[in-house]
Every structure is written in C-alpha cells, then in structure tokens.
Amino acid sequence: MSKLIRKITEEEIETYERDGIVCLRGLFNMDQVERLREAADQSMTRPSDMAIELAEQLEAKGRFFHETFVWLGNDICKDFVFSSAAAEITAALMGSDKINIFFDQWLIKEPGTATPTPWHHDMPYWPIKGWQISTLWLALDPVSEANGAVEYIKGSHKWGQTYKPATFDGSHDYGDALPEVPDIEAERDKYDIVSFELEPGDCTVHQGLLVHAAGGNSSASTRRRAYVTRWAGDDVIYDLREGIQEMPPLPDIANGGPIDSDLWPRVLG
Numbered sequence: 001m002s003k004l005i006r007k008i009t010e011e012e013i014e015t016y017e018r019d020g021i022v023c024l025r026g027l028f029n030m031d032q033v034e035r036l037r038e039a040a041d042q043s044m045t046r047p048s049d050m051a052i053e054l055a056e057q058l059e060a061k062g063r064f065f066h067e068t069f070v071w072l073g074n075d076i077c078k079d080f081v082f083s084s085a086a087a088e089i090t091a092a093l094m095g096s097d098k099i100n101i102f103f104d105q106w107l108i109k110e111p112g113t114a115t116p117t118p119w120h121h122d123m124p125y126w127p128i129k130g131w132q133i134s135t136l137w138l139a140l141d142p143v144s145e146a147n148g149a150v151e152y153i154k155g156s157h158k159w160g161q162t163y164k165p166a167t168f169d170g171s172h173d174y175g176d177a178l179p180e181v182p183d184i185e186a187e188r189d190k191y192d193i194v195s196f197e198l199e200p201g202d203c204t205v206h207q208g209l210l211v212h213a214a215g216g217n218s219s220a221s222t223r224r225r226a227y228v229t230r231w232a233g234d235d236v237i238y239d240l241r242e243g244i245q246e247m248p249p250l251p252d253i254a255n256g257g258p259i260d261s262d263l264w265p266r267v268l269g
C-alpha cells in the first residue's frame, strides 16, 4: 500500500530531471519530524563509530554533526527508511521500479556554526555507479539562508564532468585523478544557483551529480537539523574503486553487479 499522501506530479518529475533538484512540501508530517528529532538527539548524545564532529575537527566554533548509516543502529531511522514515503518519492522522481537504501545521514549545524559545506557533488565519494541515485534532504527545523540552507546549481548534474570529492574536514585524501570543483564562490553570477526556505517536514531531492554547497548556521537560536537519505534505483551498480568515502565494512557482492545486500537492502521492488 502506498505511503504517499499525494502523487508526485509530472511537473515535479520534469523539474527533477531538468534541474537535478526539486523541492517537495508537506509530504512528511510533524509526527515523523518529532520522531526524527528524537532520533537526532539519541545520535548526538550517543554517536556511533560513523559520526564525525566536523566543526571540532576544524577547530571551529559551534557544532556540525555528521553521522552516516544511522538506520543500522537506530530503530526510529530504520522505521523511516523502510516505512515512510521516502522510497516511493525517489522511485517516482527517478522513474525506478526498484529502490535500495544506500545510506542515511545526519547533517546538523547548530546555531553559531560558521563551517560551510563546500561545493561538491555526491557520486565521486561513493562506491556505486548509475544515474538513478538521489538524496532526500528532509528539514527537521525551519531552514533559511541564515541557518544554512543548501544551495544547488540547477542543471549541473548534466555538465558531463565528475569532480574530485571536496573533503568536508580534511581527513580523507581522495587522490588527484579528478579535477577540482571550479571556484564557484568566485563567480557565483555565472551559475544558476537555487536554494529553498523550508519548514519542518519539507524536503528537497537532488540527483547524485548535482553540484551543491551550504553556508554555516549564523542564526542565534535556530538549529538546522537535516535527516538525509540516499537512494539507488534500477540502474545502479557496485563500483568499488580507490578513494571512496569511509563506509562500514563493504558487502561481499560482485563488482559491476546490483548492490542488493544487508548494507544496501531493497526497500521497494
């Protein structure tokens, strides 16, 4: 039975395909938001091995909390991954029958955290290949430019270029095989940059090659808690190679084949 409270429209699908980013409002309710806020508190007080304190590592003020693969150890997140509308939303946008959860993630910037998220795109960090890869960025607080709304360059998923991953905290060496992301800040006018003011329960979905970044949280008291889920569709295959993001132990599956595994289970299809 569908978990969607309404259909994803043709216009939303077209926007996602054309721009690589679409904003969807009100598809998650406050009950879900409250539960995820509770899960965020649990993670922030008892972080897993996959947590990183990014501001602390940079010796910067505030707190930029980052944790991946939360659902593996948190029942609220596991329930969201398997029982919310998120998989159906991304299936509709990507035109995919099958959906695997790739991973989930906290990206939480507390008030007074100047640390930006650098311009980057997601695919080069990950040991997977394909077009049907998307991220659902769910706001658990009101989000505006002041507290770190994500900015996206419309259409950059179709530039036909893959860039070297930008290290968020300088702890990982991704090698020199790929070119650096252009200095977008120096020439912002050249790009079609979009961002969204969000209410709790609103989300954006972006394609895995879309170039994006975020400022710090300069607000005095508005937290910026985001619960981010990464989803893989029909055409995604395992692509184990040098220099990928740190992950839990990787599954024993054939390189070049489907990613179905305990780490990346099917949620739909």
Ligand SMILES: O=C(O)CCC(=O)C(=O)O
Pocket (backbone or CB within 6 Å): 107, 117, 122, 135, 137, 148, 150, 212, 213, 214, 226, 228
């Ligand atoms: O939330 C942020 O600061 C960055 C978001 C991001 O990089 C992503 O969702 O892939």
